[in-house]
Structure formats: structure tokens, C-alpha cells
Amino acid sequence: MTGLRDLLVEEAGDARTYDVTDRAVRVVRRQRLTARLVPAAAALLVVAGLIGVGVRFGGGGEQDPVPVAAGLPARLTPQASPPMLPEDRGVGRAALAYLSGDDENGWVLVAADGSQYRVNGLSVYGISPDGRWLLVLRPDGSKVLRDLTGTGRHEFAAGDTSSTARWSPDSRRLVVQISNRAAATDAVVTYMVDLATGARATVPLDLARHDRVCAVRNSGVLVLCPLPESSFSGLRLADSTTGQVIRDIPSTDLGLRPTETAPADLGTPILGPDDHTLFMGVRDAATPGSNAAPAGGGQNRFLVGFDLETGRLTERYPLPDRVPAAQRPLNGGVEYGQPDERYLLGIHADGPLLLHIAPSQSDPFTAGSVSIELIARDTGTLSTVTYVSRPITLIRYPG
Template identity: 70%
Template structure:
């Protein structure tokens, strides 16, 4: 073992080790692509009981995958013209949201689909009750999907948050940083308070404690959710990670697992990409997973130059109770220079097995997973 794999083995002898990818692909020099999908940064996913259609991308038009993860359907298909999400009455609870030809669409737990009026869906609470939508005027709307309650947050003109949103695993709290840090008490109908903080928030626990990330892989801080007072510093050495290790763009924000104690952190070294789980209560690494490598892109001559297509890649989109979820993006079989989202895959937390749990049909691109 070399690089981070060796370091983690030395620092966390008790951590479970899973190899979830067959690295039979030859090592090639990565080239800059002419076109790439924007790395998925928000948190992304899939849902229930929708019509099946043939998938346009390679290797995923066979039988439906086995239902191995609760709440995830075999297939996700976009509706051509879904109605607008009603504002005069509740619609139920959301299972996910996706981006397609109709813009952003929220899918309810009963399978109904509604078009969302806004720039994008920025988040769904873990219980599916609350929806956060960014608008083109640089503000956000927090909506109770089971009723009509809503509130707005101001922000920058481009609708970009400083950090967040982050939901507590029990769905009772939301942290949103838009110049100031808001802590929203969802259990109290959405009452909110500001927290004096200079650091970026990367998670909020059920207790209201905030997990702060001053800089990628520079360590963590635990802070009081009311006063912002730092309660504990966790240096990078305690995480078992070197500050010099690079952070993949799609793994730049740590994710708190549904157990409210395991913080998943992504990193990369010369041997590949990894996802490690740090137990905030025990103060040690509890698990780690090598992530599948990208398959190199196709290339062709073009007017005396070379055009590079899309690689076959996977991005972390969330943490399911059964394990981390990956979004699989792959080139079309008929045109390797066109890529699309084809599936959601689960890394089983107990065995480390990588399994397809949901097949995704075009034109769906991004998927927002609750939490």
C-alpha cells in the first residue's frame, strides 16, 4: 500500500477496509477534457415506483437491479410536463428532486412529480418535509411541503451560498450560510437564529452542535450551535489524513451520516480516491472505502487536433442508512463524446460491495438526495 492507503492503515488499525472497485483498467495519463459535466456538489439521489423506459447509455438496459436499499426504486424516469408544485396547499413529502428538460422537479413519496419554480433545488430535509429552493434573484425559499409555511433568506446576487445547506440527520435543524450563518429550528415551524461564526459549517448534529471545516483537510472543529463557541479542535493528524492530500471536487464537502456520528470525508492520493468515516464521538476512523476510478475518455482526431470525450465516472451524492451513494455518469454507447447519468450505486457499509440500486433515464442529469 502507498500514499493515503498506507497512512490510513497505520493511523486506523481498527477501521474496516473495503475494496469496492476492480482496477483492471490500465493506467493512462489523464488529459484535460474539452467538455465535462460540472462536478456534482450538492447533495443528489432517487425514488419510487416510476415507469420504465429503455436507457440510452451503455450497459444499463438489462433487468432492473435488485432492491437492496430501502426507499430507492429500480428506475427513475422524468415526466415530460409535470405540473407546478402547488403553493396554496400541502403536497406531501419529497423523496428526491432531479434536474431535466422541465427544469428542477420534485418527486413525492407517492410518485407524483411537480415542477419547482426557481433556479434550482438546493436541498431536501432528511424526512422529506422541507424543500430549499434557490431563486434567480439571489434569495432562497424554504418551503414546508406538508403545508403552506415558507420563509425567505437573502444572499448574493448569483444565488451562491457560502456553505450549506446542511440538515441534521433527524431533520429537525437546518444550517444555511449566506454571508451570515442561520440555524433554523424546523421542529419549531422554521424559527431561525443567527450564529456568530467565521468558519465554514460542514454539518449540524441532532443536538444542534456544528461541525466546522476551516479548510479542506486542515482539521475540524466542533462548535456550540447557539453561541458559536468552539468546543473541540480535531487536528488533521487525528483524522488520519495529511493536510497535503488533495480533495476531489465532488468530495470537497464532508457529509454527516444518518447515525449522527460518522462524518464521511473524501480524499485522493496517487493510488486513487477514498472515502473515510470519522467517528465524532469516539474520535477515530471507523471505516474507509476506496472509490471506483474513472475510466479514461475516448479520443479522436479533429481538424488536426485531438478531441477528448467524457470519462466514465462516479460522484458521491449522499449517505443512505445502508451506505454511501454514488451517481454514475458514463458516455453513450452510440456517441462516446456525449455523457449521461445512468444509475445510483450503493457501497454497502457492512460488506463494501458496490451495487446498482437505481437506473436513471435521460434527460435527468442532477439528482438531489434528501439530507
């Protein structure tokens, strides 16, 4: 199996894993692990190989954020008892949304003007890149697409066991894939929503042969990522009207190193605002003791960008390494401390954004968001752009 397929199989094999927040919810909930679990599943990340502004674990040692990420606040703090998001009027475009505590129904929307609104009883599933559209998940599994500048809305049926949603960078298109894994055929339906007109069309993708949608371009062209059983190990581009594959990008053309495979903690592929750079995380299993291997062993971790126009790797940024997590005996087993880790949150005009989640200094077995960090595209420098106050645990960024 090639490095690219290793990278994408986990994402494409289960549609829900495209949602970085869904994965991070599981991390926040994971408070006690028994000795039968693999210790590597609970690892601390440290800032290594990156130069820039950082914070100590638990959010101490704060420095002034670097004011380079337009639209993001210098500090994100929960508002006491924010009002409900109104249904009868618009509130303006969203800057982001956050989850307070570990209650999946505790989502709060932050508008561009800084006002905050509770999204009561609903999970924020996605925000369009321009901040206009909010996609929420109801407890019954149905989804509602809401225009935050007005009252327009679209609904998607309930009763589905998994789904994905992908926006085009210009926010004109939304692709929703709905899968019922309880069905014998594992049926998957792909919808393309034109957000300018509200028109919804079914894309006739042959998903028995093709793969899952991991991005949609402004033109409507779909980017498909391979499933485990796929005979093709690269990326495919497909026409959203006919469902036909119009271009193959073999993994051998993408420029990954032979030793690079998928990391377990960076999240999903994200198409940048330029409409042609697809970002994803990789790790390089360099030989321990070699100059390429990080201190203390482990694996080098990178965020890479593929140019869909040329089919070539064009960007590569080093990321923090892993070190063993804190642990202590518990009821004859072992309790592992909350990992300190970073997720790919989104792509800002100035560079990729990472969400830094870390254990509390007073209690290493509880977690919270510490900061939003930006990787400068010209230098690869990691800088803190937003400090996050507890009890915020997760953040959803537009796109």
C-alpha cells in the same frame, strides 16, 4: 499541507462547492474542451476494486437492482409534462428531485408516493433528510424554504454571490451561510433555522479565525472545515449559540494515510443519519508499480467515514479508478469525451449512495445519469439500486 486540509480546502474555500449538484452541473455543461485544458480534467471512471452489480457505460447491460435501498424506486423515469408544484397545499414528503436535460430550471420533485411536480424557474438547492422541507434557489439568488407537507415557508435575502446549506440528520435544524464575495470584507452570515418552530437565529461565528460549516449535528453543534489560510488542519466542533469552538480534532488524530489527499470528483462531506459519522472522499497517491497502486497507474480512491465522537476513522470503502477519456481532434485542438464518474449523492440507512453519470453509448460527448448505486456498509460491495432513464442528468437526494 496535510492530507485532511488538502481534502477540505476546495470545499471550504468556495461555499458553492458544498453543493455537489452545482459541481455536477458544470460537468454536464462541459461539452467541448480545448487542448490548453489539462487532460486529467476529463477522465473516465471504471468499476475496479469493487464487487457488485454494475452497468456498462451508457446504461447498457442492465441487471435487476438489488432491493436494499428503501424509499428509492427501482427505475427513475421522467414523467411527460408533470404539473407544477402547488403553492396552496402540501404534496407529501419528497423521495428525491431530478434535473431533466441541462436546463438548471428543469428540476422535477418526486414525492414519496411517486407523483412528480415541476419546480418551474427554480433550482432545487436541498431536501431535508426526512423529505419534508424543500430549499429552492430563485434566479435572483434568493432562497425559499418550503414545507412540502403544508404551506409553511421561509425566505432568505437575494443578492448573495455564494451560499451553503446544511441539514441536521434529524431534519430539525438547517444552517444557511450566505457570503457576498463582492464585499471588501468577504462578509459571511450564518443562520440557524429551527424547523420545528420556524425561529431563525444568527450564529456569531468568527469566520476570520474559524472555518466554514460543513455539517450540523442533531444537537446543533456545528462541524467546521478549514480554509486555506487556517492554521489548523483538522475539524472543529462549534457551539451554534455562542459560536465558540468546543472541540478540536487534529488531522493527526483522524487516521488518514500520509499520502492521502482530496479527489476532484466525489463531492462534499456528508454527515450520516447516525449523527456522528462524517463521510468524505480521499485518494491515496500510492507509488506507481507498488501493490497498492491501481492497474495502469493512477491513484487509489476511497470513501472514508470519521466518527465525530471518537475523532477516529471508522469506515473505508474502495472506489473506481480513473482511466484516460476518449478524445478526437477538433478545430486544431482536442475534444474530450464526457467523463464517466460518480458523485457522493447521500447517505442511506443501508450505506452511502453514489450517482453514476456516464456518456451515452451512441455519443460519448453527451452525458446523463445512469444509476444510483449503494455501497453496502458491512461488505463495501457496490450495487445498483435505481436505474435512471435519460434525459435525467442530475439527482438531488434528501440530506
